[in-house]
Amino acid sequence: MTISLHLNEQERTAAATGRAARLGRMQPRHAAALVLFAALAAVPFIATFAGGPYLVTIASRIVIMALAAIGLNLVLGYGGLVSFGHALYIGLGAYAVGIATQHGLDNGLAHIAIALGAGGLLALVLGAISLRTSGMAFIMITLAFAQMAYVSAVSLRGYGGEDGLQIAGSSRFGPFDLSNATVLYYVAFVLLAAVALLTSRLVVSRFGMVLRATKFNEQRMVALGFKTFRFKLIAYVISAMICVIAGILQANLTHFVSPAYMQWTVSGELIVMVVLGGMATVIGPIVGAVVLLLIEDQLSGIDLGLPGGADAFVSAHWLAFLGLFIVATALVMKRGLYGTLVGEGDKL
């Protein structure tokens, strides 16, 4: 761990090695990313042969949660800030679509503007308060703020209250809208790829280097004259806005929004995705989302023909098994699935 004036030079070397590798032999992490994206891109084609529309729906859910997990990873993985409240921003994006549609506004650009505007502003305020704390208190204060949003959503009687709100319609962009499942899937997929690409640029930019260095040694960065608070706050706002986008997509996928979208368990699941896949890697959160959501899907509908009615027991009480799986993940996983594959963590 060297944080010095040689940062940029090291980074240039690393980038040069990466370029060389791409031209010649492919590195495992690039191969993994390529395979992952190719598989995701092929899902609607596979669905026409096997799996049917359900496959596209579950894949859409995976892609949307992967997007949110990438957002969380920016603060959690690269910033070292354990936010336990990012479900708040997914819910906010979904509610923006739901409430706007209820008032007859189905313009997708307006949805995006409202959601990102409100989400960005809220993240700025909540981030500025939360980031005054650190470590344990930061985890709890982000959890508390998300819970605050949850109870506010419950009290939105005009918009379904605790039962949630059916959304009659989709975000409309001129002649197109997101009502077609395949169109929605590809929009989500392209956004995921774009955000992943942007993240990979962002974390090697000056901003990203300062953020990552702050994670390792904030005092030193302050001593070097960096206003670390600003970097952390900007990272928090960006990560929140990525989750807001995931929320917009989620509302278009389910045509429904309820306070449950902001529940603390969703924030917990997001953290599991990031850690399971590999923190502070660009592709890790996507891997984590794919693996976790597939496990959930399989456990809750397990049908292996196990003896003694074990199948029924597992599918009825799959959350207990998921819980044990998460405990094991926390105890055993050091670098996550993808992190182990590529064999490098967030080194500076």
Next chain:
Amino acid sequence: MTTALVIAQLVNGVQFGVLLFLMSAGLTLVLGIMNCINLMHGSLYMMGAYLAAAAYGQTHSFLIAAAAGVLGTMMVGVVVERLVMSRLYSRSHLDQVLATFGLILFFNEVVRIVWGPAALSMEMPRLFAQPIDLVGLPYPPYRFAVLGVGVLVAGALYLLIHKTRTGIVIRAASANPAMTRSLGVNVKLLNMLVFGLGAALAGLAGVMASPIVAIQSGMGEPILILTLVIIVTGGIGSVRGAFYGALIVGVVDTVGRTFLPMLLRQLLEHSYAQAVSATITSMSIYVLMAIVLAVRPQGLFR
């Protein structure tokens, strides 16, 4: 009538605050001494309530039920500490959050497996079941009993922490774990002791709440979140902070839920007033926390 109602609600608030204190006192010690996040403290509260209800169903004795709830929860706590938590003390907060999050899901499902998905209920002890007269309002004396037990336990905890040798070691470990270890204290044993004590207190809170609330899977989570707010506001590791924080949150929560709807009913339609005031009440607690942290990030008593 109104004075009586105000007094009754204040007593309710203080009683809720006492329950919250039992939760926060144990958890703040765990957080402060082991520097370890434990989100499954609410699950221990739930286990306390379930174990008590189960024992009561068998024996119809509140005392045995209470003993089963407290001791059983303490045992659950010690097992969890040995199997999971003790492996996490030296790890990052993130790993601790993850593991205890997994444990919450696990325990929520375990109670469904053992006791079924329907909520259980528990009777008040016969001694305290007959309503008494509180300035003209019939009031269940059980809540006074809860208050009494809570104050007793708070007193005992104060004596334990400030007047005994164990207490000195606990405070020393809270202030500086590394130094305490190098002075020859068996930190492993101390950790187990403190975690067991915290679990027993959470179990006791669960037992005392069990006749008043619906005993169901997930019942610990709202309490856990209030507990975390109290601990952060009071200062992590400070039992005194937990005490004042719990009382403030308990009274604000109860009084707000009762009197705000009355005020708002003059302005708003009935069911809407109920919902809005529940939100404002919850909000005011979080706003209080936000203000405290904005001014004193380390908490009030730290």
